[in-house]
Amino acid sequence: xxxxxxxxxxxxxxxxxxxxxxxxxxxxxxxxxxxxxxxxxxxxxxxxxxxxxxxxxxxxxxxxxxxxxxxxxxxxxxxxxxxxxxxxxxxxxxxxxxxxxxxxxxxxxxxxxxxxxxxxxxxxxxxxxxxxxxxxxxxxxxxxxxxxxxxxxxxxxxxxxxxxxxxxxxxxxxxxxxxxxxxxxxxxxxxxxxxxxxxxxxxxxxxxxxxxxxxxxxxxxxxxxxxxxxxxxxxxxxxxxxxxxxxxxxxxxxxxxxxxxxxxxxxxxxxxxxxxxxxxxxxxxxxxxxxxxxxxxxxxxxxxxxxxxxxxxxxxxxxxxxxxxxxxxxxxxxxxxxxxxxxxxxxxxxxx
Amino acid sequence: xxxxxxxxxxxxxxxxxxxxxxxxxxxxxxxxxxxxxxxxxxxxxxxxxxxxxxxxxxxxxxxxxxxxxxxxxxxxxxxxxxxxxxxxxxxxxxxxxxxxxxxxxxxxxxxxxxxxxxxxxxxxxxxxxxxxxxxxxxxxxxxxxxxxxxxxxxxxxxxxxxxxxxxxxxxxxxxxxxxxxxxxxxxxxxxxxxxxxxxxxxxxxxxxxxxxxxxxxxxxxxxxxxxxxxxxxxxxxxxxxxxxxxxxxxxxxxxxxxxxxxxxxxxxxxxxxxxxxxxxxxxxxxxxxxxxxxxxxxxxxxxxxxxxxxxxxxxxxxxxxxxxxxxxxxxxxxxxxxxxxxxxxxxxxxxx
Numbered sequence: 032x033x034x035x036x037x038x039x040x041x042x043x044x045x046x047x048x049x050x051x052x053x054x055x056x057x058x059x060x061x062x063x064x065x066x067x068x069x070x071x072x073x074x075x076x077x078x079x080x081x082x083x084x085x086x087x088x089x090x091x092x093x094x095x096x097x098x099x100x101x102x103x104x105x106x107x108x109x110x111x112x113x114x115x116x117x118x119x120x121x122x123x124x125x126x127x128x129x130x131x132x133x134x135x136x137x138x139x140x141x142x143x144x145x146x147x148x149x150x151x152x153x154x155x156x157x158x159x160x161x162x163x164x165x166x167x168x169x170x171x172x173x174x175x176x177x178x179x180x181x182x183x184x185x186x187x188x189x190x191x192x193x194x195x196x197x198x199x200x201x202x203x204x205x206x207x208x209x210x211x212x213x214x215x216x217x218x219x220x221x222x223x224x225x226x227x228x229x230x231x232x233x234x235x236x237x238x239x240x241x242x243x244x245x246x247x248x249x250x251x252x253x254x255x256x257x258x259x260x261x262x263x264x265x266x267x268x269x270x271x272x273x274x275x276x277x278x279x280x281x282x283x284x285x286x287x288x289x290x291x292x293x294x295x296x297x298x299x300x301x302x303x304x305x306x307x308x309x310x311x312x313x314x315x316x317x318x319x320x321x322x323x324x325x326x327x328x329x330x331x332x333x334x335x336x337x338x339x340x341x342x343x344x345x346x347x348x349x350x351x352x353x354x355x356x357x358x359x360x361x362x363x364x365x366x367x368x369x370x371x372x373x374x375x376x377x378x379x380x381x382x383x
Numbered sequence: 384x385x386x387x388x389x390x391x392x393x394x395x396x397x398x399x400x401x402x403x404x405x406x407x408x409x410x411x412x413x414x415x416x417x418x419x420x421x422x423x424x425x426x427x428x429x430x431x432x433x434x435x436x437x438x439x440x441x442x443x444x445x446x447x448x449x450x451x452x453x454x455x456x457x458x459x460x461x462x463x464x465x466x467x468x469x470x471x472x473x474x475x476x477x478x479x480x481x482x483x484x485x486x487x488x489x490x491x492x493x494x495x496x497x498x499x500x501x502x503x504x505x506x507x508x509x510x511x512x513x514x515x516x517x518x519x520x521x522x523x524x525x526x527x528x529x530x531x532x533x534x535x536x537x538x539x540x541x542x543x544x545x546x547x548x549x550x551x552x553x554x555x556x557x558x559x560x561x562x563x564x565x566x567x568x569x570x571x572x573x574x575x576x577x578x579x580x581x582x583x584x585x586x587x588x589x590x591x592x593x594x595x596x597x598x599x600x601x602x603x604x605x606x607x608x609x610x611x612x613x614x615x616x617x618x619x620x621x622x623x624x625x626x627x628x629x630x631x632x633x634x635x636x637x638x639x640x641x642x643x644x645x646x647x648x649x650x651x652x653x654x655x656x657x658x659x660x661x662x663x664x665x666x667x668x669x670x671x672x673x674x675x676x677x678x679x680x681x682x683x684x685x686x687x688x689x690x691x692x693x694x695x696x697x698x699x700x701x702x703x704x705x706x707x708x709x710x711x712x713x714x715x716x717x718x719x720x721x722x723x724x725x726x727x728x729x730x731x732x733x734x735x
Contacts, residue, residue, distance in 0.1 A: 040416070043424060045424065046418065046421060046424045046425075047629075048416065048417075048418045048421075048629060049416070050416050051415060051416055056415060056416075059415050059633075060412050060415075063403060063408060063411050063412070063594040063595070063633070063637075064392070064400065064401070064402050064403055064408075064594060064595065065400075065595070066398065066400045066595055069398060069400075071701070071703065072395060072397065072398045072701045072703070073398075102454055102596075102627040102629070102630070102631075103627055103628055103629040103630075104628060104629070105626075105627050105628030105629070106626075106627055106628075109494075109626075113493075113494060117493070133628075134613060134614065134615055134623075135628050137613045137614070138613045138623075138626075138628075141465075141469070141613060142461075142465060142494060142495065142626070143494065143495070143496070144495070144496045234629075236629065242415040242416060242633070243415070243416065243417070243418055243629055243630070243631050243632060243633070244454075244596065244627070244629060244630065244631045246629075261486060261489045261490045261493060262486060262489065263486055271486075271490075274457075274458075274461075274490075274494070274626070274627075275454040275455055275457050275458055275596070275626075275627070276455055276456060276457030276458075276485075276487050276490075277399075277400060277454070277455040277456070277457070277586075277588065277595055277596060277598075278454075278455075278595070278596065279454075279595050279596045279631060279633075279634070280595060281411075281415070281594070281595070281631075281633060282631070285415075349423070349424045351423065351424070
């Protein structure tokens with residue numbers, strides 16, 4: 032078998048991963064063989080991880096962040112549920128999330144043995160605080176808000192959800208895996224400064240332009256991170272809070288390098304380009320008579336017949352539908368205006 | 384902050400990771416931006432993963448393997464416990480393992496809410512089937528055997544442990560994370576062909592010379608892998624059995640490339656070099672009057688005073704102790720005879 036030359040992003044429109052920034056790629060290549068899971072053996076990459084967590088704190092409004100560079104948003108969501116479960120007294124824990132939550136919360140529920148309660152969202156596709164509050168009870172250990180939903184890029188009312196969580200003695204987790212690197216340039220209230228957020232997931236390998244795997248898991252309080260620690264014989268460090276053991280030094284180094292290069296002007300410029308592209312492609316579909324969910328962040332969902340999507344896929348476009356079957360276009364950094372123009376030309380061709 | 388030039392392995396003696404094979408490094412660099420967690424969007428790396436799993440089956444004696452390239456041994460151990468728990472009927476599941484098991488089983492127990500029962504090992508530092516059998520009961524969902532322990536490189540009596548597991552209606556998991564790429568060149572009975580093994584962890588990023596993160600999780604039966612699946616909206620594929628979501632294409636591609644380049648003659652040659660180095664360094668310590676645990680695989684533990692270890696660490700050697708405080712030297716591919724000679728010269732210097 033021959034290895035394909037490499038991954039091409041030329042026609043990828045529905046992934047939340049992207050081509051890494053050149054500085055991130057360079058750093059990843061230099062740390063391919065290191066393991067931040069063993070910080071005494073690999074001190075260089077461990078120091079980079081400390082810097083990366085500090086930068087994630089800058090981006091999310093947390094001056095003294097605890098956390099680490101995780102494998103991605105799924106790990107951050109599992110860890111948030113695990114920490115909340117471990118800190119709570121109940122034997123029958125539940126987590127309350129909007130139905131727009133990423134499917135990794137289903138995985139977290141299965142893995143961790145907690146009940147997942149999903150609340151219907153409001154007409155604006157954001158979490159409905161009243162519907163959430165109705166599902167919360169004494170056994171609720173965690174309330175989840177999404178800052179940039181996977182399907183529609185919506186931002187939940189985080190301050191209201193924080194109130195609901197804390198009134199019930201639960202923690203509040205914000206899933207900003209995709210949104211975290213664009214929300215600083217919007218007026219949304221989503222971060223540790225805006226509300227009493229306890230834990231957050233924010234992925235450098237999505238809009239942060241790091242190489243996979245580079246997620247971020249942050250906690251406001253040290254005791255919440257400590258609730259995840261297990262003892263580590265064989266290693267010089269004495270405990271480990273991460274979900275995996277050996278971890279990717281490439282991911283850690285590239286997360287640091289991307290944030291060092293791009294925070295904050297580079298990310299602002301990318302957000303503006305991506306948002307303009309999202310509005311452009313939304314207009315293009317709208318002017319052709321399609322129903323378009325307006326992009327409040329750089330992510331567009333469009334009601335397109337299945338056969339049209341399949342015809343576009345046959346032309347090599349990597350597009351995938353939402354749960355309701357809508358065509359979903361994520362305006363990641365690798366998605367250029369020229370690429371979208373080519374896509375619309377193909378759209379017109381397959382409709383003809 | 385300046386990024387360190389790169390990770391150096393020049394004085395790393397206690398890590399189970401190593402410098403990737405050149406073909407593995409090259410493949411990792413070409414797939415840094417891909418995500419095998421989304422196989423329809425990233426078909427090239429997904430095809431490589433199928434090939435990698437097939438090669439892992441060749442190495443472990445399984446002609447029709449199910450599984451995937453995981454983040455490492457910790458994930459494989461968590462997933463083995465999770466699958467066994469999910470398939471069992473009990474509300475109070477327990478896992479029986481030898482006390483030599485890696486600490487990731489403690490993590491698995493915490494994450495998954497199962498009881499971990501650790502059996503004392505025999506005088507030869509291998510699992511004692513009688514001690515294991517005593518801990519097994521109707522609520523035992525998994526019995527664990529280690530094929531190459533982290534501290535002493537010992538191989539448990541896997542066929543006897545398989546009998547114990549299956550007599551109790553439990554599954555048998557073999558942790559061959561470190562040993563899996565050297566055991567094919569020994570007479571040990573450790574794999575799917577030698578015994579009724581149900582699941583196995585075997586890490587290409589350890590002795591397999593792939594880039595981190597590249598672990599392997601294998602199951603004999605499809606139903607065991609399926610016990611881990613959750614549904615995946617947004618993705619074209621309909622379910623996901625992995626613990627993380629987005630995964631490292633670099634790890635997958637480099638696992639494939641390393642195995643394609645090295646299985647099986649390259650791995651045999653490396654095993655012979657590593658084993659000879661382990662015996663050489665064991666003799667060097669033995670001739671200086673130290674108590675040495677003989678290396679049955681390329682891993683040596685030596686009873687060395689703490690101050691000597693610290694003096695060696697001050698000279699830049701990355702060495703870490705076992706749980707009992709012994710100096711531990713893992714003869715990974717990057718550990719050369721010249722490096723060990725330099726280490727012994729430093730040993731003599733700090734003892735002088």
